[in-house]
Amino acid sequence: MTADAPGTDGAPLLVLDGVTKSFGAVAALRGVHLALHSGEAHALVGENGAGKSTLVKILAGAHAPDAGAMTLDGQPLRLRGPADARAAGIAVIYQEPTLFPDLSVAENIFMGRQPLRGLRRIDTTAMNRDAERLFQRLGVRIDPTRPARGLSIADQQLVEIAKAISFDARVLVMDEPTAALSGVEVERLFAVARSLCEHGAAVLFISHRFNEVFDLCHRVTVLRDGAWVSSDRATDLTVDEVVRRMVGRDVASLYPKQDAELRDTLLEVRGLTRAGVFTDVSFSVRGGEIVALAGLVGAGRSEVARAVFGVDRYDAGEVLVAGRAVPAGNPGRAIAAGMALVPEDRRQQGLVMELSVERNATLARRRALSRLGLLLGAAERAEARHWTRRLQVKTSRLGAPVATLSGGNQQKVVLAKWLATEPRVLIIDEPTRGIDVGTKSEVHRLLSELAGEGLAILMISSELPEVLGMADRVLVMHEGRLVRELPRDEADETSIMFAATGQGATA
Amino acid sequence: MSLTDAGAPERAAGNAPSDPGRQRRGLTERLLAVRELSLLIALGLLVLVTTVRNDRFLSGQSVKDLLLGCAILVILAVGQTLVIITRNVDLSVGSILGLVAFATGSLFLSAPGTPWPVALVVGVALGALCGAVNGGLIAVARVPALVITLGTLYAFRGIDYYWASGSQINAADMPPSFLRLGNQTVLGVPVLFLVALVVVAVVGFYLRSYRSGRELYAIGSEPAAARLSGIPVGRRVFAVFVASGAFAGLAGVLYAARFGTLDAAAGTGLELQVVAAAVVGGVAIFGGSGSAYGAALGAVLLTTIGSSLAVLRIDPFWQQAVVGALILAAIGLDRVLALRVAARLRGRSAHGA
Numbered sequence: 001m002t003a004d005a006p007g008t009d010g011a012p013l014l015v016l017d018g019v020t021k022s023f024g025a026v027a028a029l030r031g032v033h034l035a036l037h038s039g040e041a042h043a044l045v046g047e048n049g050a051g052k053s054t055l056v057k058i059l060a061g062a063h064a065p066d067a068g069a070m071t072l073d074g075q076p077l078r079l080r081g082p083a084d085a086r087a088a089g090i091a092v093i094y095q096e097p098t099l100f101p102d103l104s105v106a107e108n109i110f111m112g113r114q115p116l117r118g119l120r121r122i123d124t125t126a127m128n129r130d131a132e133r134l135f136q137r138l139g140v141r142i143d144p145t146r147p148a149r150g151l152s153i154a155d156q157q158l159v160e161i162a163k164a165i166s167f168d169a170r171v172l173v174m175d176e177p178t179a180a181l182s183g184v185e186v187e188r189l190f191a192v193a194r195s196l197c198e199h200g201a202a203v204l205f206i207s208h209r210f211n212e213v214f215d216l217c218h219r220v221t222v223l224r225d226g227a228w229v230s231s232d233r234a235t236d237l238t239v240d241e242v243v244r245r246m247v248g249r250d251v252a253s254l255y256p257k258q259d260a261e262l263r264d265t266l267l268e269v270r271g272l273t274r275a276g277v278f279t280d281v282s283f284s285v286r287g288g289e290i291v292a293l294a295g296l297v298g299a300g301r302s303e304v305a306r307a308v309f310g311v312d313r314y315d316a317g318e319v320l321v322a323g324r325a326v327p328a329g330n331p332g333r334a335i336a337a338g339m340a341l342v343p344e345d346r347r348q349q350g351l352v353m354e355l356s357v358e359r360n361a362t363l364a365r366r367r368a369l370s371r372l373g374l375l376l377g378a379a380e381r382a383e384a385r386h387w388t389r390r391l392q393v394k395t396s397r398l399g400a401p402v403a404t405l406s407g408g409n410q411q412k413v414v415l416a417k418w419l420a421t422e423p424r425v426l427i428i429d430e431p432t433r434g435i436d437v438g439t440k441s442e443v444h445r446l447l448s449e450l451a452g453e454g455l456a457i458l459m460i461s462s463e464l465p466e467v468l469g470m471a472d473r474v475l476v477m478h479e480g481r482l483v484r485e486l487p488r489d490e491a492d493e494t495s496i497m498f499a500a501t502g503q504g505a506t507a
Numbered sequence: 508m509s510l511t512d513a514g515a516p517e518r519a520a521g522n523a524p525s526d527p528g529r530q531r532r533g534l535t536e537r538l539l540a541v542r543e544l545s546l547l548i549a550l551g552l553l554v555l556v557t558t559v560r561n562d563r564f565l566s567g568q569s570v571k572d573l574l575l576g577c578a579i580l581v582i583l584a585v586g587q588t589l590v591i592i593t594r595n596v597d598l599s600v601g602s603i604l605g606l607v608a609f610a611t612g613s614l615f616l617s618a619p620g621t622p623w624p625v626a627l628v629v630g631v632a633l634g635a636l637c638g639a640v641n642g643g644l645i646a647v648a649r650v651p652a653l654v655i656t657l658g659t660l661y662a663f664r665g666i667d668y669y670w671a672s673g674s675q676i677n678a679a680d681m682p683p684s685f686l687r688l689g690n691q692t693v694l695g696v697p698v699l700f701l702v703a704l705v706v707v708a709v710v711g712f713y714l715r716s717y718r719s720g721r722e723l724y725a726i727g728s729e730p731a732a733a734r735l736s737g738i739p740v741g742r743r744v745f746a747v748f749v750a751s752g753a754f755a756g757l758a759g760v761l762y763a764a765r766f767g768t769l770d771a772a773a774g775t776g777l778e779l780q781v782v783a784a785a786v787v788g789g790v791a792i793f794g795g796s797g798s799a800y801g802a803a804l805g806a807v808l809l810t811t812i813g814s815s816l817a818v819l820r821i822d823p824f825w826q827q828a829v830v831g832a833l834i835l836a837a838i839g840l841d842r843v844l845a846l847r848v849a850a851r852l853r854g855r856s857a858h859g860a
Contacts, residue, residue: 059599062735083737098732102795106534111725111736114718121716128533145533150852 006295011074013038013202019068021054028054029337030226030351031068036171036202040393041193043204043213047246047346047438052206053095061085091169093160095176101149106131109150109163114289134162139188147332153345165192166469170194173204178212182296182462183497209463210239222246241405257470263287266456267425269308272317277303279482283457290447292471293460295500299477301460302344305427309341310334323427340423342414344430351402351414356383356399361416387416408439415446426450429460446469464493478498538848539798542789545840546804546851550811554684559817564818571697577810578699581803583777584784585710587800589747591785594794595652597748601777602663603637607759609667612769613675620623623685627760634756635749637663642748646741660778661702671771678767689764699761706754710800723747725796739848783830787837796845
């Protein structure tokens with residue numbers, strides 16, 4: 001079995017035929033066909049809501065299809081639960097990490113499959129050693145005995161990957177595994193995926209990053225609105241073609257940052273330091289300007305943003321908005337000074353998933369919308385309607401819980417929530433993480449418009465094309481320090497990665 | 508980078524003593540150890556202070572009374588630990604204890620020749636049955652255990668009252684061999700306490716060393732993730748309630764043996780003491796962490812406070828306030844430990860990883 005030219009002519013390893021799944025009145029999947037051959041890396045692409053995650057859940061045994069058949073090695077495959085999928089050799093890395101925070105990292109990896117010794121007791125020593133080996137293979141350093149609580153999202157994702165490769169998976173499903181990973185970690189993951197393919201496994205890779213799709217995958221299947229669109233060899237496709245099939249229309253430009261007139265400095269950060277996290281970080285952002293904070297995951301970018309906004313304390317330095325100092329460690333004062341922070345992790349930090357779209361959108365504006373301490377329902381609705389319309393949030397009704405929206409629309413609600421506070425400085429962490437192409441360019445258009453209106457925007461992003469397309473200036477962080485500042489015309493993939501990996505840091 | 512070393516965990520190189528994993532205990536385990544150590548220190552201090560004020564506190568009889576007094580609470584707390592670890596709670600244990608205690612008495616009353624091991628088995632089985640009712644209702648109704656067991660707390664007690672209909676069972680109605688179980692000592696240690704020790708050891712060992720035991724932590728730590736990893740969540744939670752019921756049944760039989768005189772009110776209000784013991788012992792009320800050893804230490808500590816306050820001649824009204832303060836202190840300690848660990852982990856990951 002050759003890895004570079006997997007035999008699509010031979011009998012496929014896993015076949016989905018006419019798989020259909022509905023949730024209530026919503027058809028998530030309509031007669032989807034998918035064939036995975038052993039030795040191939042197969043990309044599954046589609047906008048959010050195209051049905052990718054539902055397909056993953058079906059392969060994982062978490063959902064049962066309403067209609068259609070699955071076969072593995074020509075044998076009919078029926079999955080009654082996640083345990084069945086696992087027994088069949090299907091490993092899934094979910095988009096959202098699913099770890100047990102109280103248990104050790106090693107236990108998270110081997111839950112239900114811990115190595116045993118006499119009397120069927122768990123052999124903790126062997127378990128930790130095996131976990132250590134998995135991490136070595138992935139080239140990362142994570143203490144297997146530490147609790148999973150407090151791991152960064154990237155590290156959580158790495159634990160998930162270690163878990164998936166720890167059992168001899170014949171089919172490895174990866175649902176946006178790279179969203180939180182830095183370039184080096186992505187390369188390592190791909191090396192592991194390729195070695196799995198070489199040994200006859202099939203990899204199903206879901207991602208919104210096309211360079212990764214074309215880097216890793218042999219074939220590409222496109223889904224749109226729950227239906228199968230096409231399956232082709234990657235070499236027969238271009239990015240433009242894939243995007244056109246995903247959205248069913250041409251996307252003119254992915255990153256339309258318009259030039260805006262630069263105004264006065266709105267955000268100034270001087271010598272910000274937090275011991276062990278970041279050191280002596282100084283920069284400024286002017287009105288109308290988008291400044292990107294680039295760097296590898298773990299370089300301290302989000303930590304700087306959180307400190308600037310006052311969520312975390314800092315040991316030294318100061319933060320000024322429009323020339324006036326903002327007290328440290330107080331998000332309330334930061335908001336009052338005109339700052340807004342759209343966090344990296346929507347689910348945990350940005351939204352109350354059970355509350356309605358309306359409530360979430362006006363969450364940061366409760367005080368302004370109330371009289372005598374009582375929230376005015378009408379004012380709340382009017383405000384929410386204004387912003388959801390402006391951001392084109394697609395929701396059945398304003399009263400619908402945010403949890404029912406797609407990732408892109410959830411991100412818009414977070415944005416609406418903060419824009420409603422009429423900020424002068426907007427800090428946005430990974431603005432399009434896990435968002436489909438169509439919504440992505442909408443978010444970019446919005447950011448560009450906001451800058452045009454005079455907002456100062458500090459954007460943290462791990463996607464280089466986004467950084468290059470959107471930013472007027474790029475600040476690069478490496479291991480807690482600001483190592484490079486690049487104006488728009490000097491920034492390119494090489495110069496940013498060069499600085500982010502710490503090479504020529506003083507240049 | 509070969510594939511073969513990923514799937515099958517090698518056991519060949521085995522347990523070489525030079526293995527680093529063997530020498531240092533994992534961070535997760537160390538945290539538990541610190542928590543239990545702090546309980547032991549608190550217990551030691553309490554005994555020390557009380558003994559300084561009144562040296563009879565450590566006399567043989569007094570220690571024996573103490574061990575006898577905490578045995579039943581320890582068993583219940585260990586059963587409760589199983590439940591709380593899965594992010595559930597069993598409020599019906601006091602009622603199950605009362606029902607089983609009365610059933611044991613009635614058994615001896617109607618069949619005087621029954622050997623005590625039979626009564627023990629019957630009692631445990633009846634407790635397990637009550638637990639199965641809890642577990643079944645939770646599985647079918649998909650309602651939080653708090654509500655279900657609040658309901659069965661009253662239901663089981665109601666059955667108990669209906670059955671007893673005001674009557675009382677006396678020690679004279681029970682065989683002496685059974686009553687001896689409640690008071691006998693082996694090398695000065697009450698049998699009751701030995702039974703409790705066995706329960707603690709077995710459950711503690713199970714929770715730490717067996718796959719299904721670890722799965723209970725996983726369920727309590729993140730139920731959705733537990734489902735996705737193929738853990739049979741429903742079955743495990745059901746089993747946990749059956750176990751908790753069985754331990755309450757065991758406690759009920761021992762209660763009958765110890766006190767001899769039984770009416771339908773036996774064990775009323777005990778459930779909150781049991782939950783308190785578990786929480787003081789470091790069992791997180793939101794599931795996912797804690798140990799049987801900790802819960803047992805919590806139960807011993809609560810019992811000891813009761814008797815040492817009496818020895819110190821402190822108004823018994825204060826006892827409840829002290830227990831309350833202790834629960835708050837325990838929660839505060841958990842919080843401080845969590846923050847310190849978080850700070851340490853942050854320092855670590857700053858160096859890369």
